[in-house]
Amino acid sequence: MSGGRTDPRPARSRARLLEAATTLLNSGGPSAVTVDAVLRGANVARATLYRHFSSGTDLLAAAFQSLIPPAPMPPEDGSLRDRLTGLLQAFAEHIAEAPALLTAMNWLALGRDLEQMPDTHASSDSEEVRTLRERIAQQYAAPFDAIFDSPQTAAELVEFDRATAMTLLVGPLVTARLSTLVDADYRETVRASVEGFLHVYGRPAASEQP
Template structure:
C-alpha cells in the first residue's frame, strides 16, 4: 500500500476525527489510545502505523483545533494594519475552542517540549513539524509582514518581538480564557494605540547621540 491508498487515508481521518473530538471535550487526558481507537473503530495496530505514539496523535489533533492564520490587507498605515490584524485575531480566537487548546497545550507538560522548539521544523516527524508551523503561522506570520515594513522600522525602532506579541495578542487570549466579554474593534484600537504610544515614548526618551565637537584646524 502507498500513502495515497484511500483506505489508509480514511483510517487516518477517522483517528484524527476521534482524537480531535476527545481533545475538545475532555482535554489531553481524554485522548487515550483505547478511547481513540474505540471511537474511530480502528485497530491499535492501524493507529501506530499512522502515529508513532499518543503524543504525536494529540499534537495532530491539537493542530486541527488551531484556527487558520488571518489575512490582512496591505492597505493603510501601520496602525490600520495592526488594528485589522487584531480584529481578525480576536474573531478567530473567539470562534475557535482556544481555551480548550491552550489548556491542552499546557497540560502536555514536558511531553510537548519538543513541539515548541525550533528543532521541530527540522524533525522527521510530520505531526511535530505541522503543529509547530501552524502555531508559527497563526501567531507570527502576519505580524512578521507588518513589523517588517520600513514604516514599522521607523516608528517602532528596536523592540522585543516576543514582548510585542504578548502585549498585542495577550489581552485577546486572556479574554477568551477568562470567558470575559469578547473584545471588539474599539478595544483592539485601544490596544494598538497604547502599544504604539508606548513605543513612541520609549524612542523619545532615549538620549540623543552626543556628537563630539571637532576643533578648527590650526592655521599653518
C-alpha cells in the same frame, strides 16, 4: 502495492483515527482523547494506531492541527495604527470563533509535563508535537511580520523584539477570552493594546527629541 497502485487502507485507517480524535477533542477537550476512546470511535486495533502515531499525544497534536484555522492577515492599506487595529480586531474574532487555538496553546504550554500524561510513549519533543508548535508559531507570526516588515514600521517605530511585541499586542485578547467575560466587547481591549504598543515603541516626535 499491486499493479502500481497504492493500498488505500492505511490512509483510510489514519483518517478514521483523526476523525475519532477530533470528535472527542471537540466534545470533551484534550482529556477526552484517550487511546481507548479513539480506538472505539475509529474501530481499529491498537497496533494500527501505533503504526500511524507513535503515541496518543502525537494523535492529539495531529487532531489539533486539523481544527486550527488559518490566521487572519492585516489590512493592506491604512496607517500603522489602523493596520494594527484591523489585525487585532480580526484576531479577537478569530480567538472567539476558534477555541481550539487557545486550547492547543494551553496544551502545548504544558511542555515537559506532557511526558507525565498517562501514555508511556508520550514525549513533548515528538514530531507531531513539534510540528504543531512550529505551525502555530509560524502561522500566527506571519500577519505581524507583514506589518513589522513594512516601511511604515521602520519609519514610525524604534527597534524592538518581535516576540515581545506580539505578546504585548495579542496577550490582552487571550486574557480577555480566558476570563469569565466570554461575551466581552474586544474593541476597548484592541484600542488599549495598540495604543500601549505604539507608546512603548513609537519614535519620539521631532519636538520631543533632545
